Amino acid sequence: MSHQTAAAPNATRVAPPLQAPRSYPAKPSDVFLFGTCVLDLFFPDAGMDAIRLLEREGIKVHFPQAQSCCGQPAYTSGYTEEAREVARAQLALFAGEWPVVVPSGSCAGMFRHHYFELFKDEPGTLKQVESLAARTFELAEFLLEVCRVKLADTGAPVKVALHTSCSARREMNTHVHGRALLAQLQGVERLDHDHESECCGFGGAFSVRMPDISGAMVKDKTAALKGSGAAEVVSADCGCLLNINGAFEKQGESLRGEHLASFLLRRTGGK
Template structure:
């Protein structure tokens, strides 16, 4: 493994916090672990605060800000050191970076802390590209994939650009283009169960567009979208499935078996 060539912001932080997110914690821990390992392989100490749980987004977007606030307040105090906070999900990162400020409001005693944290939140691929300026050495077999970026990751965090930049570094990976790339997959948190017909229609269209590319694998930086798209694909009997981008990158960086 070649040493990392940190350029980006010119800083190579020695230590970072890792915020796993609730979905990754219970449903795709491998994605979290892969992300942490990729960071560690670049000589970064990764601190995982044990008391972390969820950014509060499910309650916040469902119209329960008071409940969201209680959960978010529990997280805010976990990041006392001035280290970057890495989040393997664009929508959770967007929640912590942008929506926490609205949720807490200027009068909340934790507001200053929330503001300081906002400047330190990085979505995982964003951190690799913009801060570490990584160079990836692709050791996997040639393959064709397709990328789906979650809407909040795209619109709040610009993750579609950083994910694409990382995948472009993989020599043997061809990234195919799906129709209506920027359109939502229909997850939307509780939207998926409050408006199940609409959500299903959107998920169905998205799954179809992704599968129609003929890619072997779907890659995404967001577990919400992945569970929605994978669940839809599997229910329809398709063998085509998606994987978190951290898991995928990790698999490409390992020496061939």
């Protein structure tokens, strides 16, 4: 979910700059998967496909059943205390040393960047935040930089357009990782499209609070995706997929977006 949501007064949220280059660890034997609330409710198959991709790399995936939201909707809406309580629960669930893999760049960015702001006045909790941030990876980043995957494409030639959440681009470089994985697929041609770096208009609560503006943004986004000539749309963010696919359906279009995890698994003989 992108964090373009309109915030309450005096609730400006600015992400810290990316640390570059990041030090990547060796491939672990175990990881946590943080499924995100949108994926859990609307795209459970993408979550299972993410697990299959990781298991194919010889990694055991642990999914704490009590996990919920990362706290981003409350945080970007200015409800700091409510966001802090949600975040505190995730910190307790994902304690330890295992990496936390997140199939959403914006939710991973919440863990890696914004929890520091939430707990800046709690030195004891900040130690937990530092641990979680260091162990958090967006799925494409983890596959590319930690697993060092080499994908063998088994699908027919296809032209695709890649959409990345605007916050995921800024905070996690998700577009770079997604492009690199798609480039490994011999039969996949990635097409550039207008408005690629712009928000789709979802922004969590933003699409509810500002429906007219959100609708105009997703109209521009879907027009650009259709105009690219792509036969398929791929994204690593379920909030964006929910918004874009909903717009496509309302427009009577057959084009639909698919989560990157599902696309990669399907193209490499996983299902």
